[in-house]
Amino acid sequence: MKEIKVPTGTSDILPEQIPLWRYVEDTVRTVFERYGYSEIRTPIFEYTALFNRAIGDTSDIVEKEMYTFNKSETPGEDSVTLRPELTAPIVRSYLENNLPKIKQFQKLYYCGPLFRYERPQKGRRRQFTQAGVEALGSTSYLLDADKCRDAYRDTLKKYLEPHLPQLCGNCQRRFQRNVFRILDCKTPNCIAINKDVPAFDKYLCADCRAHFDNLIKTLDESGMKYGLDKHLVRGFDYYTKTIFEITHSSLGAQDALCGGGRYDDLIAELGGPSLGAVGFAIGLERTMLALESADIKMPEPPRPKVFVAVIDQKFSPKAFHIITTLRQKGISADMDYEGKSVKSQFRTADKLKSEFVITIGEDEITKQTLKLKNMVSGTETEVNESEFLSKPSF
RNA sequence: GUGGGUGUAGCUCAAUUGGUUAGAGCACGAGACUGUGGAUCUCGUGGCUGCGGGUUCGAGCCCCGUCACUCACCCCA
Structure with a gap:
């Protein structure tokens, strides 16, 4: 008989690691609450259609990384999926519970496990934990963000088309599936071609332009340190306007500690009013890897008096x-x-x-x-x- | 799904060119004139060498397969 072990890409959290977990969880809760966010908890699984609609079919997550199952043979029983991300479930809950009617602007945070069927590597597990915030219902300036994206997508395609034969195999596929991903490629040849890619900020509509300029101005005035990355790409279809990441050098190839952005169309896409929103998520396991590499002293485990x-x-x-x-x-x-x-x-x-x-x-x-x-x-x-x-x- | 690396005690690692009962440190357990911890010392438990085949008189070591872990691609926190 084969020995039964913990499933690939998952792990037990043993008693001696619990103090670190508590420390990290407590810290994110305290900080989020200090910023005026309230905790919300949604189910571990949702109807599959939610993720199909929100994440978008160009994403690998929807294509092959979801834990999807259908317990019931009865027709009409819909298939469900272990949540691979939490923004969509929270927007769903926000709408389902009429939160925008009670108070249009809601600041919510969450902390819990997510599931993606992927090959594990450093900082990437099949079950992992994210803590994040979503600021839902902030007045949306932009109904035409997608137009900017479409315009830029066309520009990119036009620019890259003549170079297509010189791009790596992956990027040739990406050209059809999701051009933006080419900007993110690490192949030397592709990096060289990408260097002279038209800058996105030249293609913003007046509205997006103003939004972007205001954001930069606010960041500058508050003394916040940041970098602009014209090659930054995020995988989910629902992002609009601003996206951002925080990375840490100790994490290897999977170096994003935190990622997020605006998703001004998602609420409407899921059947709600046309309201903008922003959010980000922090990878807790990755945060702990970074803490360990930074040699931060571990909290003391509890001991009997x-x-x-x-x-x-x-x-x-x-x-x-x-x-x-x-x-x-x-x-x-x-x-x-x-x-x-x-x-x-x-x-x-x-x-x-x-x-x-x-x-x-x-x-x-x-x-x-x-x-x-x-x-x-x-x-x-x-x-x-x-x-x-x-x-x-x- | 694809590629590389690694699998020996709970952990970290040894084991001459293939050659006897596979070793050490740490950890764990017991003890050192019996009512007292940490240091030191002594003793002890603990391994079908990941699994399955093959080559050989003989395999932890060589070959094939398989599984697991790991790093990377892909994708993403």
Whole structure:
């Protein structure tokens, strides 16, 4: 029989990694909330049609990377898909729950697992976690953003057409499927051709132009550091106007920590009013890779405050009573359950990094006291048992 | 889906040109005159060398296949 292991591209998060996860999750929540975003949670799977419509069929995600299934043979039961991204589900929920009617402008954030059927590599997993924000319903200047994109697409095609034979095989395919991707190519030959590609900002309509200029002006005035990348391309069809990424050099080929942009037409495309929106998502696993490479000190794992050791196993019930009492008073406490030697119990307490050890033996029972040892300083004190248990102090 | 790299103990790695019972460090467990941790020392547990075939008197090592992991393409966080 074949050994059953964790599925390809997924991994267990073991107890020792949990503090880092908590740290990262807590941090994004705190920051998002500081910026006025509220958390929203949507299902892990959605009807497949949602992603087909939102992401667009030029994307590989829709073509071959979705976990799609149909449990029911009944006709009319629609196929569902494990969510490969979260913008579309959130827009869906925003509309379905009439959020724009309650308050047109909504600032929402999320944090959770996503699924894409891909070949794993550094920073790329089949199940991964993203935290992101969506600012939905900001007044849209632009109903004609697509026109700019179409115009630029035509310009690009016109420029690249004569060079087509010199482009790499991938790019020749891209020319038909998605010209913009050619700008992103890493083949030396293609890079050379791309160098002289017409700049996109010459092809913006007045509206987009104004939007772009305003954005740049705001960024400059707030002292925000950024770079303009005329070769930046993002995969989803729903993006309009501004797109952006944050990358980190430690991440290898998959170096985007964060990516996002405007999607001013998506709400309307999913059946809602014509309202603009912006959002971005942060890859949590990639963030953690970057944190590890930056040698950031890991948060301390939780540890028991008290470990109770017994001289003889016959005192175990007593020890059990003590840890139960302490736990009820909100103090983390633990003990040995396997009748180990005193030395071994202390070793265990040490390994757990327990702050204090209480020892119980004949002496303590007759005197009705507890021996309390501070495991950092090594000093031992004797306390009255009933006093300590009714009002523990260290 | 395509290509490269790597698979030996829980982890990191050894094992002369193919040659006996596959080793070490760390980790884990027990102990060092028995009511006390960390340091040191002693002892111990632990491997169908990823799996399946082949070549050979003999394979951890060579050949083929397969699986897994990994990096990269593709695509994307």
